[in-house]
Amino acid sequence: MYYPLQTPMYVPIRGYSSYMMRTEELVINLILQSIAGERNDELFYQELLQLAPTDKEKEVITGIRDDERKHRQMFRNIYTQLTGMQPAVQEAMEPAEHVADYVSGIEDALMGELKAFEKYRTIYLNIRPEYRNMIFEIMTDEIKHASYYNWLYAKNRK
Template sequence: MQGYGESFIQRLQRSIEEEWKDHDFYSRLKGDTSNRLFADYIMHAADDELKHYRMFQYLYLQLTGKYHEFEPEMISYRSFEKGVIRAQQDEFKAAQMYKEMLFMVPSPVAYHAVFTAMIDEMEHATRFGTIYGRLK
């Protein structure tokens, strides 16, 4: 299990970084398809990732008094199909981490943010699975 022994704040920091990275990844992945449905699904996920990033940064500010600063990373991929597979895997991992974080939340505001992100990540995994299925 990734993150075993991490505090809620440490996981929140990782979540902030991952949400930003995924937003950037999906914004680029969307440009690699001419299929309008695929592009809409991917853009929906990208928009949600930005929403999660902002929500988690605000939560971090409430809990620590400052924003989480980090050096953004970029996800690379070799093809649209490989990108879709990577995206779905990342969404499943994020949903699992948020499920674990729900048992650690320090406040009701934190619960709302983590629960919302967890549900959205499961939806994104379904959307990416749909895209992958249509590619075959």
């Protein structure tokens, strides 16, 4: 659930074209990480969903899981548009981490959503302007998810 972040490259090293090439590489690498991360989150939330004690909590987690699917597809589309190729990302069949228990799973999910937001902010600041609306939608969803997980954590913490 925690994503390694790369430092954005804002300062050109040898001219503008070199800067643009390095920035494009950064964005493409972060998008590939994001495709895999969104799939991993989807699988983690599917496990978390099985532990949810109420229908309302299941409904909230289901909505978040479905958003993760949408985000993965959006990142795949952006990658294809930027590179002209389909992303060569191995889709996970199980989450990298399994849910130990409901409350700690909620806590992990909350922290993962916030880390994802930080990564997506780096993408937003470095991607071509025509893709920023899609990245902005994903970023605002991640903050919404963090708010929901905060609510679930407060509701279930003992």
